[in-house]
Amino acid sequence: MSSEVLAEDRSAATPQPHSFAIVPIPGLVVAGAYVVALVVALISNTHWAVDFFHVVSGGLWTGIDLFVGFVVGPIIGKMSIPARMEFTTRFMPKMVVIMPALVVATLAAGFQLARQQGFILSSWPEHGWVVASFVVVGVLAVVAIGVLEPANLAVLFELRKPQPNGELVGRLMKRFIYTAGITGAMQVATLVIMTKLASA
Amino acid sequence: MRAAVPTEAFSPYSAKRPPIGVVCQVALASIVLSAVVLAAQIPKMSDTAVPIVFAALAWVLFLGAASMLSRVGPFAWGVFRMVAVRQLLVELVIAGMLEFVFIYDHTPGKALAIFTTLVAVFCLDIALLIAFSVARYQDPA
Numbered sequence: 571m572s573s574e575v576l577a578e579d580r581s582a583a584t585p586q587p588h589s590f591a592i593v594p595i596p597g598l599v600v601a602g603a604y605v606v607a608l609v610v611a612l613i614s615n616t617h618w619a620v621d622f623f624h625v626v627s628g629g630l631w632t633g634i635d636l637f638v639g640f641v642v643g644p645i646i647g648k649m650s651i652p653a654r655m656e657f658t659t660r661f662m663p664k665m666v667v668i669m670p671a672l673v674v675a676t677l678a679a680g681f682q683l684a685r686q687q688g689f690i691l692s693s694w695p696e697h698g699w700v701v702a703s704f705v706v707v708g709v710l711a712v713v714a715i716g717v718l719e720p721a722n723l724a725v726l727f728e729l730r731k732p733q734p735n736g737e738l739v740g741r742l743m744k745r746f747i748y749t750a751g752i753t754g755a756m757q758v759a760t761l762v763i764m765t766k767l768a769s770a
Numbered sequence: 771m772r773a774a775v776p777t778e779a780f781s782p783y784s785a786k787r788p789p790i791g792v793v794c795q796v797a798l799a800s801i802v803l804s805a806v807v808l809a810a811q812i813p814k815m816s817d818t819a820v821p822i823v824f825a826a827l828a829w830v831l832f833l834g835a836a837s838m839l840s841r842v843g844p845f846a847w848g849v850f851r852m853v854a855v856r857q858l859l860v861e862l863v864i865a866g867m868l869e870f871v872f873i874y875d876h877t878p879g880k881a882l883a884i885f886t887t888l889v890a891v892f893c894l895d896i897a898l899l900i901a902f903s904v905a906r907y908q909d910p911a
Contacts, residue, residue, distance in 0.1 A: 690812050701810045708802035715896060716795040720903030723853070727904050735783055738907060 590659050592726045597667035608675045612682055620679050620686065627675035628764070632757045634669070639750035647747060651736040654743070659729050662722055669714070677707065689767060696770045703763045706756050713749050713756075721745045780844050782907050788838040794899035797831035800824045801892050808881055815881040825887050832895045839902060846908035854901035861893035 611619035642661075646654055680703075684690040689700050721742040728734050728742075804824035808815055872885050 692811055692814070697810075701806070704806045704809055708806050711802055712795065712799050716798045716899065720791065720900050723900060724903045724907055727849075728907060735907075738783055 590663065590730070592663055592723070592730075593666055594663050597664060601667045601671035604671050605674060608678060612678060615682070615686070617683075617686060620682050622679075623675045624679035624683050627672045627679065628760075631669070631672045631676050632760060634672070635753050635757050638665075639746070639754050643747055643750055646743070651740060655729055655734060655736065655739060658725060658739070658743070662726055666722065666726075673714070696767065699763050699767050699770070703760065703767075706759050706763065710753065710756050713752055717745055717749055780910065782846070782909060785844070785906075787842065787906055790835045790838050790842075790902050791899060793831050793835040793838070794895050794902070797828045797835065797891065797895045798899070800828040800831065801888050801895070804828065804884070805888055808884060815878055818880055818884060821884050825884055825891070828888070828891045828895070832891050832898070835895075835898060839898070844910040846905040846910050849908045850901045850905035853904045854897045857897040857900050858893060861896055865889045865893050 608623050611623050646657060649657065681690070684700060688694055689697070691697065694700070725739050725742050728739055801824070804821040807824070808818070808821040811817060868889055869886065872882055877885060
């Protein structure tokens with residue numbers, strides 16, 4: 571047997587690290603362009619432009635959160651470990667780019683909108699609803715930044731290993747299922763608060 | 771001659787770690803509480819006692835987490851540093867934008883000081899939390 575064949579056999583037997591981008595560059599460019607457009611809208615201080623970013627980004631944030639939490643999440647939970655890992659390596663890097671851009675746009679435009687309309691002032695009669703929205707955003711921030719983002723990155727780093735630990739990936743992914751209820755309740759609360767403020 | 775006692779191989783998956791993640795999460799919740807109480811009083815923001823207490827609590831918790839990390843045992847410090855530095859860069863951009871907005875909006879001095887303290891502990895806390903969460907499952911070698 572030649573040494574080339576032996577080397578080939580050895581490389582076939584050795585598990586190779588999985589290569590995929592944890593933060594996809596093309597997605598980063600699109601998200602960057604979206605944030606630049608947001609900054610332009612904020613500087614112009616045009617009511618329509620600021621309202622557009624708040625409504626579109628907020629609608630997508632809420633919609634994606636509810637859809638992933640209550641439709642995609644349970645489907646992933648029923649998949650086999652290899653299928654789950656395959657799905658995660660394609661799905662999570664996109665979420666790493668999409669969600670922060672939507673959240674930044676929603677909050678920045680929302681704050682400016684509240685300033686434009688005077689909702690932010692504690693003297694405004696319906697100010698309690700605005701404070702309620704701060705609380706909702708606070709809970710969502712703790713869940714997203716404190717619980718889900720670390721788990722998401724830990725999973726992506728694990729999946730890049732030659733032999734990922736399926737049990738660990740499954741355990742970390744369960745955080746998404748456990749927090750889906752909290753996130754869902756907060757997003758429904760957001761819908762109630764925002765429609766209330768819009769009709770005030 | 772006595773036979774050498776085989777030492778158990780270290781595995782990052784089964785290694786017992788201090789509750790650094792949970793402490794960082796509670797610190798994050800304190801930061802958020804402090805900011806919400808302060809922002810709810812715009813434009814005056816005169817009642818600063820509660821925000822100061824939560825900001826101080828966040829710092830205490832963050833320093834506690836950092837202290838636990840310094841005594842963590844075998845750990846993938848290379849991965850920790852790589853993730854922490856990148857995360858810190860992201861947080862610094864966010865912090866810069868937030869500080870610009872606070873100054874641009876003429877945030878009152880005392881409130882600005884509290885917000886700045888919160889932004890600082892937020893940056894460090896998140897970088898520590900995320901870098902620890904990733905590095906804890908990596909091989910120390």
